[in-house]
Amino acid sequence: MKYLNLDQNPGNRVIVSVIGPDRVGIIAGVTSIMAENNVNILDISQTIMQEFLVMVLIGDMGKSTIDLLELKDRLNAKGTELGIRIDAQHEDAFKFMHRL
C-alpha cells in the first residue's frame, strides 16, 4: 500500500481530495490553482475506487499566498466547474483520526 509523504513541513500542510468521474483536465485544474497560489505539491496519489477517480494531493501551505479557507473556496469552485468534488482540509483532520 502506498503511503503519502508527510515528512516535510509538518503542521502546515493541506490534504486536497478529488473524487468523481474521470475526465480530461482534472489534474491540470487542481494543480494550476495550487501553483497560482504558491502551494507546493509534496505528493500526489491517485486510484480508482468503484469507477470513480480518487486523487489525493499533499500541499505545503508554508509559502502560500492565500489561507486554507480561500484555497478551499477556489478548489470547491473548480470542482463545480468540472463536475467533480474537490476539497481541501487541514492534515490534522486525518492524522488525528488515523495516527497516534
Next chain:
Amino acid sequence: MLTVQEIMETIKMVQEEHLDIRTITMGISLRDCADADPRAACDKIYEKITRLAGNLVPVGESIAREYGLPIVNKRISVTPISIVAECSRADHYMLFAETMDRAAAEVGVNFIGGFSALVHKGTTGGDSKLLATIPAALAGTERVCASVNVATTKAGINMDAVALMGRVIKDTAGRTADRDGLGCAKLVVFANVPEDNPFMAGAFHGVGEPEVVINVGISGPGVVKRAVERLNGADFGALAETIKKTAFKITRMGELVGRAAAERLGMPFGIVDISLAPTPAVGDSVAEILEAMGLERCGTHGTTAALALLNDAVKKGGAMASSYVGGLSGAFIPVSEDAGMIRAVEENALHLDKLEAMTCVCSVGLDMIAVPGDTSAETISAIIADEMAIGVINQKTTAVRIIPAPGKKVGDYVEFGGLLGRAPVMRVHPFSSNVFIARGGRIPAPIHSLSN
C-alpha cells in the same frame, strides 16, 4: 504517513455516514455576576456572556471548514441561575431567563443552558424561585434550557422536588400548548447530573468548573452503524472490537476540534463527551445500530443487551482517544430525535417500560418522550422517580425529558422540527401513583453511598 484509503475513510464518514461534531459548548461562570439589584446582576450577565462568547460562532465555523468536519451547534452553558440570582431581591427570575435569551441571540447560539437548580437534598430560597419561574421562562424565551438535579447517589432522591417537577412539567406544557408542549423539550430532570455536560437541554456550568471552559460533544451513530453492518455474522467479541475502534476514531475528531477551539478562543479545554448522539436524519440513529446487530426492531428482547454492549464499547474506545472524557459519555436514546426509535414506537415494538430498562445501561434516560396530554402530574412525577432510582442505585446519570403533549392522545404526533424532531405519543400506565407521590420527603441514599 497516510494512505489514500485512510483519507477516503475519513471523508466517507463525513459525507455518507453523518460524522459531525454535535456541539462546541462554552461553559461560563456567572458567580461574579451576583448582585442585590436584579437588573444590575442581569447587566453583568449579559456583558460577560457576550464578551466571552462573542467569537464562539465564527471560530467554530472556521474550524469546521478547515478540517472539513461539520460542527452542528455552538452553545453556551452558565452557572446554575439559582445560585447566581439567589442574593438578588427579585421575587422571580424571569428577567434572568430573558437576559440569557438575549445574550444567546446576540452571539448567535441556538441554545443556552443553565436555568438550573441543584436540589437533590433540599431547596434554598433561590432554588424555589427558580423552579417556580421555569414554566414562564421556557414559554417566554426561545433559547433558554432548564435543568434540575433532584437526586444523587450520595443524597438520595428529593421526592418533594420530584413531585414539584411533575407539576412544573405540566405547567410548562400548558403554557406552550400551541407548540405541542415545546417548553418541555427544553427541560431535563436529572439524577447524578454531570457538571461539564456540553449537550442540551441539560448543560450547565458546574460550581467546580473554571471561570470559562470549552467542552465538546461528538456524534457519529451513522459511522458506528456502517461499521456494524460490515460485520455480518461476526461474534460479539469482534462486534465490540469494531465499535471500540470506530468510537476511537470519532472521539479523536472531538479531541482535535476541542483543542483547536480552546486554543483559538484562548480558553482552557475541558472535556470531550463521547456520547453517540442521534439526529432525526435517516442513518444517524442509535436504534438502527441495535437493529444492525441483529434485532428485527429496537425494543424487542435482546435490545438491552445490545445497548449495553454498544455503550460499553463506545466508552472503551473513546476513553483511549481523549485526554479528558466527561459529560454524559454514552449512547443517547431520545425518541423524537432518532428515526429508528420513532419507527420502533410506531410499529409497537418499543414501549416506555422497555425504554426504562434500556436507560439502566446507557448514558441518559427517558429522553424526548411524548405522552398523552391528560397524563397527571403525579404520573409524570412517578416516571421521574423510577428513573431517578435507576440512577441513584446504579451510581450513574439518569434523566427525564418528557412532554405531556396538550390535547394529544396515544398514536398522535408532536412536531418540534429541526434537531428536536417529531415523536409519536406513547402510552403510560393507567393506574394511579398519587398516594405514593403525595408522601413527600426524601428517599434516603443507598447503602453503597457509604463508601468512605
